[in-house]
Amino acid sequence: MNKEKNDIFMQGPIPPERIATSIATHGRKYDIGAHSIFLGQIRADQVDGKTVRAIDYSVNRELALSKMAEIRQAVFDKYPLACMHVYHSEGLVQVGEICFFVFTSSAHRRVAIDACEELVERIKKEMPIWGKEIFEDDTHQWKTNR
Amino acid sequence: MRVQVKAFGALTDILEKEFYMTAVDTEELLTVLSHQHVALAHRKLLIAVNNRIINDPVVLQENDIVALMPPYSGG
Numbered sequence: 001m002n003k004e005k006n007d008i009f010m011q012g013p014i015p016p017e018r019i020a021t022s023i024a025t026h027g028r029k030y031d032i033g034a035h036s037i038f039l040g041q042i043r044a045d046q047v048d049g050k051t052v053r054a055i056d057y058s059v060n061r062e063l064a065l066s067k068m069a070e071i072r073q074a075v076f077d078k079y080p081l082a083c084m085h086v087y088h089s090e091g092l093v094q095v096g097e098i099c100f101f102v103f104t105s106s107a108h109r110r111v112a113i114d115a116c117e118e119l120v121e122r123i124k125k126e127m128p129i130w131g132k133e134i135f136e137d138d139t140h141q142w143k144t145n146r
Numbered sequence: 147m148r149v150q151v152k153a154f155g156a157l158t159d160i161l162e163k164e165f166y167m168t169a170v171d172t173e174e175l176l177t178v179l180s181h182q183h184v185a186l187a188h189r190k191l192l193i194a195v196n197n198r199i200i201n202d203p204v205v206l207q208e209n210d211i212v213a214l215m216p217p218y219s220g221g
């Protein structure tokens with residue numbers, strides 16, 4: 001898979017090590033005083049007596065990457081951020097694994113927290129991503145966002 | 147015009163993921179598909195033509211790519 005500049009998609013779950021490495025990398029940026037991190041995790045929802053065991057994510061890649069570029073620019077224009085990183089899973093992610101990682105950094109906490117929240121909300125609402133919830137008996141239903 | 151249709155999310159339970167069909171505009175395309183697949187009728191969906199979301203019907207050109215997308219559910 002070619003890794004485009006704004007490609008946020010990662011095949012399968014986001015490894016916790018990836019998050020740790022990302023934090024460590026920012027240790028060399030001395031203008032940063034605050035990080036805000038959001039992590040989405042697959043929940044074992046119960047529906048009519050059946051339990052979700054995984055979510056299979058599919059995306060409209062081209063549309064998603066141009067939308068992400070637009071969101072990224074808008075958030076950078078609005079907040080004085082030092083850094084912004086976004087990763088979202090594509091394909092199968094099991095219960096308990098991480099599927100969504102948003103990481104913002106700034107000089108002071110308010111900017112990082114607000115920008116992180118805005119990114120999470122906009123990505124969930126505006127990005128052409130779909131989650132297929134797979135139950136333990138291999139039947140499925142399509143996830144709907146609240 | 148012969149266009150490529152791409153279905154996403156729950157629509158892939160109803161339609162092939164990718165197929166070709168002929169339609170003058172997006173309205174005709176949806177009408178034809180809704181007749182062929184009852185489950186598609188009255189479904190809330192977003193349409194993109196060549197990666198641009200459209201809000202009103204547009205006339206299709208040869209080889210356009212029409213994406214049919216249900217409400218998003220990422221995160």
